[in-house]
Amino acid sequence: MTKQTEEKYVSPHVKRFYYPQETAVEKPFNWRQMARLLNYLKPYAKTILPKALFAMFINMIVRLFVPIMIGQYVIEQAIAQSDVTLLTQFIILIGVLYLANYIANRYRIKLVNILGQRIIYDLRMQLFSHVQRLSHSFFDKRSAGSILVRILNDVNSLQELFTNGIINLLMDVAMLTGIVVILLILSPQLALAILVILPIMFYISTKLRRRIRRSWQQVRIQKSKLNSHLNESIQGIRITQSFSQEKENTEYFNGVNTDNYEKERIAMKKSAFFGPFVEMSNAIGTVILISFGSTLIINEQVGIGTFVTFAFYLGMFWEPISRLGQIYNQLLVAMASSERIFEFLDEQPNVYEKPDAKSFEDMQGDIKFDHVKFSYDDDRVALHEIDINIHAGQTVALVGHTGSGKSTIANLISRFYDPTNGSVRIDGHDLRDMRLDSLRQNISVVLQDTFIFSGSIMENIRFGRPDATDEEVKDAAKVVGAHEFILRLGEGYQTEVEERGNILSAGERQLLSFARALLANPRILILDEATASIDTEAEMKIQEALRKLLKGRTAIMIAHRLSTIREADNIIVLEHGRILEQGNHDELIEQEGEYYHLVRSQFEMLEAL
Numbered sequence: 167m168t169k170q171t172e173e174k175y176v177s178p179h180v181k182r183f184y185y186p187q188e189t190a191v192e193k194p195f196n197w198r199q200m201a202r203l204l205n206y207l208k209p210y211a212k213t214i215l216p217k218a219l220f221a222m223f224i225n226m227i228v229r230l231f232v233p234i235m236i237g238q239y240v241i242e243q244a245i246a247q248s249d250v251t252l253l254t255q256f257i258i259l260i261g262v263l264y265l266a267n268y269i270a271n272r273y274r275i276k277l278v279n280i281l282g283q284r285i286i287y288d289l290r291m292q293l294f295s296h297v298q299r300l301s302h303s304f305f306d307k308r309s310a311g312s313i314l315v316r317i318l319n320d321v322n323s324l325q326e327l328f329t330n331g332i333i334n335l336l337m338d339v340a341m342l343t344g345i346v347v348i349l350l351i352l353s354p355q356l357a358l359a360i361l362v363i364l365p366i367m368f369y370i371s372t373k374l375r376r377r378i379r380r381s382w383q384q385v386r387i388q389k390s391k392l393n394s395h396l397n398e399s400i401q402g403i404r405i406t407q408s409f410s411q412e413k414e415n416t417e418y419f420n421g422v423n424t425d426n427y428e429k430e431r432i433a434m435k436k437s438a439f440f441g442p443f444v445e446m447s448n449a450i451g452t453v454i455l456i457s458f459g460s461t462l463i464i465n466e467q468v469g470i471g472t473f474v475t476f477a478f479y480l481g482m483f484w485e486p487i488s489r490l491g492q493i494y495n496q497l498l499v500a501m502a503s504s505e506r507i508f509e510f511l512d513e514q515p516n517v518y519e520k521p522d523a524k525s526f527e528d529m530q531g532d533i534k535f536d537h538v539k540f541s542y543d544d545d546r547v548a549l550h551e552i553d554i555n556i557h558a559g560q561t562v563a564l565v566g567h568t569g570s571g572k573s574t575i576a577n578l579i580s581r582f583y584d585p586t587n588g589s590v591r592i593d594g595h596d597l598r599d600m601r602l603d604s605l606r607q608n609i610s611v612v613l614q615d616t617f618i619f620s621g622s623i624m625e626n627i628r629f630g631r632p633d634a635t636d637e638e639v640k641d642a643a644k645v646v647g648a649h650e651f652i653l654r655l656g657e658g659y660q661t662e663v664e665e666r667g668n669i670l671s672a673g674e675r676q677l678l679s680f681a682r683a684l685l686a687n688p689r690i691l692i693l694d695e696a697t698a699s700i701d702t703e704a705e706m707k708i709q710e711a712l713r714k715l716l717k718g719r720t721a722i723m724i725a726h727r728l729s730t731i732r733e734a735d736n737i738i739v740l741e742h743g744r745i746l747e748q749g750n751h752d753e754l755i756e757q758e759g760e761y762y763h764l765v766r767s768q769f770e771m772l773e774a775l
């Protein structure tokens with residue numbers, strides 16, 4: 167295996183492979199955040215939580231009480247007085263107590279696990295439904311991967327805190343306090359002698375735990391780098407192979423893989439320290455107990471029973487101490503994860519509904535842009551002072567160079583963003599006054615790159631209107647001319663397609679999305695025409711389908727084909743976020759302005775091919 171550092175993974179001129187990681191794996195303890203986390207226990211405060219606490223209490227009482235029984239009663243009384251009846255009674259009592267403890271323990275573990283799972287379920291659900299409602303601007307700034315990590319990993323990393331952490335924390339603190347108090351009551355001298363080592367052990371154990379946890383975190387970061395690279399490599403395999411980049415990819419993978427191995431080796435090495443350390447602590451305590459305790463017995467300052475009770479407690483001591491260290495570390499990790507989760511949960515959609523928002527009743531589809539200015543970010547303006555008037559039922563083609571603002575106009579009509587200035591109105595209503603669902607129920611968007619969800623063809627079309635019957639789905643497919651190719655697929659409408667629909671051609675995907683849009687029967691259709699070149703026969707089919715789809719609706723087309731543009735009632739020519747000219751094909755050609763040149767330079771060349 168080659169030893170490399172990350173910089174040496176690939177030759178220095180390759181500036182790819184940058185995978186931003188969520189590196190803050192720990193954060194200082196923060197009470198407010200903790201209180202917010204504890205809020206998730208609230209729904210269970212009257213059901214699971216008290217039961218789990220009760221089981222924990224039984225468990226604790228038995229464990230604390232049995233050593234006293236053995237030392238103070240079995241040894242000091244029954245054995246000292248050779249009272250067999252008393253001895254038998256004590257033995258039976260201890261047996262019963264242990265049985266109760268066993269039952270309480272099982273019950274506690276079960277309840278605590280359910281509690282943890284439920285809270286994680288709630289949190290994941292809350293996060294998912296919240297993220298679904300967020301505006302496009304939120305997704306513009308983040309990669310799908312980083313959102314995925316929060317919903318999966320960060321939520322998972324809180325699971326341990328809720329399943330074991332919180333209940334164990336309570337139990338361990340109570341146990342330790344109980345043991346210390348009992349030891350001090352039984353023999354202050356012996357107790358103090360043993361407890362002297364307590365803070366030292368606690369300190370070392372916490373430090374050690376932290377070092378171990380940090381090395382595992384390194385492993386986690388490294389693993390996520392490995393995953394990101396793997397993901398990118400598989401997704402981009404076609405491009406990688408066509409540009410013969412396999413060697414660079416493999417070199418990088420080897421580097422990350424080597425690092426992963428190294429980090430894991432170090433983490434394992436550090437972890438291996440812990441078990442022996444706990445045993446060592448136990449041994450030191452035992453040595454103190456024997457040396458000092460036996461002196462006290464000889465001097466008759468403590469009885470054998472007390473000595474035995476001490477020995478029992480000593481055995482129970484180190485586990486909670488070492489676990490407290492672990493819980494502390496768990497809390498720090500939970501702080502980092504919950505901070506990231508809360509950051510998402512606190513994010514408000516910047517496209518929001520007013521409390522008194524109205525619904526569109528029978529939308530006609532008149533669209534008006536009134537002095538609309540819009541920027542995605544502070545430094546660049548995407549649209550300057552746009553005025554557009556689209557009458558219901560018209561087809562409008564948006565034309566212009568790449569980046570001129572065509573998709574931005576479409577985004578504002580669907581209200582994926584709000585204008586920075588001015589207003590967008592449909593049937594005279596400012597979109598900001600209207601309910602989002604009533605707006606979007608009336609609009610269908612057909613994108614260039616049709617998103618196909620995993621599932622059958624039938625379900626993919628039905629996405630347009632979930633309550634549509636099979637017959638309605640088929641009718642929609644027939645109208646747009648998709649029926650024939652669907653029947654040719656292995657299982658017709660029931661053919662399963664994977665996410666993104668790799669088994670379908672670009673033209674077929676486009677027809678599917680037409681069927682989806684037709685089924686939804688929107689008043690307004692926004693269509694980003696595919697630029698992918700398709701053969702003339704397919705193009706004719708699509709044109710025919712399009713004509714049927716557009717009939718009786720207002721349509722905004724980001725058009726790339728002259729054949730489509732020519733048929734539009736109005737053509738809006740954009741440049742750098744401004745309208746240069748508008749009119750129908752003949753009018754604009756006659757003007758010999760930008761459109762005329764655009765048609766000549768772009769389309770005629772393409773059409774000539």
Ligand SMILES: Nc1ncnc2c1ncn2[C@@H]1O[C@H](COP(=O)(O)OP(=O)(O)OP(=O)(O)O)[C@@H](O)[C@H]1O
Binds near residue numbers: 306542573
């Ligand atoms: N999500 C976004 N965040 C920031 N800037 C954006 C975003 N989307 C587009 N832009 C910018 O806004 C401007 C207009 O983009 P828009 O997507 O509307 O152009 P377009 O005419 O549709 O281009 P194309 O034909 O290439 O799709 C461009 O300068 C683009 O870089």
